[in-house]
Amino acid sequence: MEPAIKYHLIKKEKHTGARLGEIITPHGTFPTPMFMPVGTNASVKTMAPEELDKMGANIILANTYHMWLRPGEEIVKEAGGLHKFMNWDKGILTDSGGFQVFSLAKMRDITEEGVHFKNHLNGAKMFLSPEKAMQIENDLGPDIMMSLDECPPFFESYDYVKNSVARTSRWAERGLKAHRNPATQGLFGIVQGAGFKDLREQSARDLVSMDFPGYSIGGLSVGESKIEMNHVLDFTTPLLPENKPRYLMGVGSADALIDGVIRGIDMFDCVLPTRIARNGTVMTSHGRLVVKNAQYAHDFGPLDDNCDCYACRNYSRAYIRHLIKADEVFGIHLTSYHNLYFLLHLMQQVRQAIMDDNLLEFREAFFESYGFNQKNARNF
Numbered sequence: 001m002e003p004a005i006k007y008h009l010i011k012k013e014k015h016t017g018a019r020l021g022e023i024i025t026p027h028g029t030f031p032t033p034m035f036m037p038v039g040t041n042a043s044v045k046t047m048a049p050e051e052l053d054k055m056g057a058n059i060i061l062a063n064t065y066h067m068w069l070r071p072g073e074e075i076v077k078e079a080g081g082l083h084k085f086m087n088w089d090k091g092i093l094t095d096s097g098g099f100q101v102f103s104l105a106k107m108r109d110i111t112e113e114g115v116h117f118k119n120h121l122n123g124a125k126m127f128l129s130p131e132k133a134m135q136i137e138n139d140l141g142p143d144i145m146m147s148l149d150e151c152p153p154f155f156e157s158y159d160y161v162k163n164s165v166a167r168t169s170r171w172a173e174r175g176l177k178a179h180r181n182p183a184t185q186g187l188f189g190i191v192q193g194a195g196f197k198d199l200r201e202q203s204a205r206d207l208v209s210m211d212f213p214g215y216s217i218g219g220l221s222v223g224e225s226k227i228e229m230n231h232v233l234d235f236t237t238p239l240l241p242e243n244k245p246r247y248l249m250g251v252g253s254a255d256a257l258i259d260g261v262i263r264g265i266d267m268f269d270c271v272l273p274t275r276i277a278r279n280g281t282v283m284t285s286h287g288r289l290v291v292k293n294a295q296y297a298h299d300f301g302p303l304d305d306n307c308d309c310y311a312c313r314n315y316s317r318a319y320i321r322h323l324i325k326a327d328e329v330f331g332i333h334l335t336s337y338h339n340l341y342f343l344l345h346l347m348q349q350v351r352q353a354i355m356d357d358n359l360l361e362f363r364e365a366f367f368e369s370y371g372f373n374q375k376n377a378r379n380f
Contacts, residue, residue: 003213005144005186007032007245007266013354017237017264020354023059023245025091025143026184027083030058032245032266033350035257035343036093038274040066042076042086045274046333047340049088055309055341056348059091059143061269064136065100065128069121073139081141092142093269095249096133096175096190099151099218110150112167130175134187138180145179146216146249147172149190154224161194168192169206176210188214188247195228197235204239214245217265221251229256233263240264254283254346255372258363261350273339280324282335283342287371291317291335292324309341310334 011020021032040063079085108117114129133148149168189207193199252270280292284304302312311334323331353362
């Protein structure tokens, strides 16, 4: 049986581990490296699907935990799946819901069978197992799904992480067996292990032996430094098959995207661009800008003079500041539009740099313009 998700490697950059490729899904093909906007509740906050399509978002992420709580996977299935429910005919990826259980649930009990926890909305008792997560994701109908895993804190003890990695491997195998639609939905395994090299190696060995159509690296961007994250990627990404997608979960800052690509990552997601947009913060070619600050009250220039997005072509900093200060939703829409466009356009530039074999030069110029410390990452 043909896998639902296929990866096509087009080119490897000469000087780094960066890869130019494409991922083929049941709802279209998208180029990689790619940043995926997050639509937690089957909606990227303030954005219409048509706008996301126009700016080049070929795949977005929806959250299994939140969709399970409301409206419930039964309603989404009745609607014909997430694609029809939200009027999006391109790729969709769902996480397993595990991260939200561990981050949102105030009370939880991890057992071999799964996780008992309290619903963060109403306190109701709930249970999530690898089989339950798989049933929910199968019913939601995305193109790419994640296995249920435990995401231990980065600085947890070795013994705890060792036991956690072993449990995540067992859960991955159970989820794979419970997967009902392998011909139309691809299930990815998630490599864990915190900062421990031997545990990352063990996790990767376990998962690669199960022959998933793609692999995620989890447990990063959870409080560790950028240097620590890049160090883990240095020894983890090479453990994953070259002929399958590699996905770094929960990472969305511009520097981390570039440094992740340099280390062989193909896919990223993060709520960062829309979250900071709601606070009036935008990413620009000169660094982050807090447009709601008083200094922009009389600034009639665009958010970024090097950007040609809808917001920058039509509205000034002064106007957008006014909207946000007045609690007008349109202001947040404009900052969200700009931030998403900025990251999608950045990845387009990164893909071109890989094609031209000058990604390190691109990184150096971008970091200098953006104001990043060049020492934030290890040598390549």
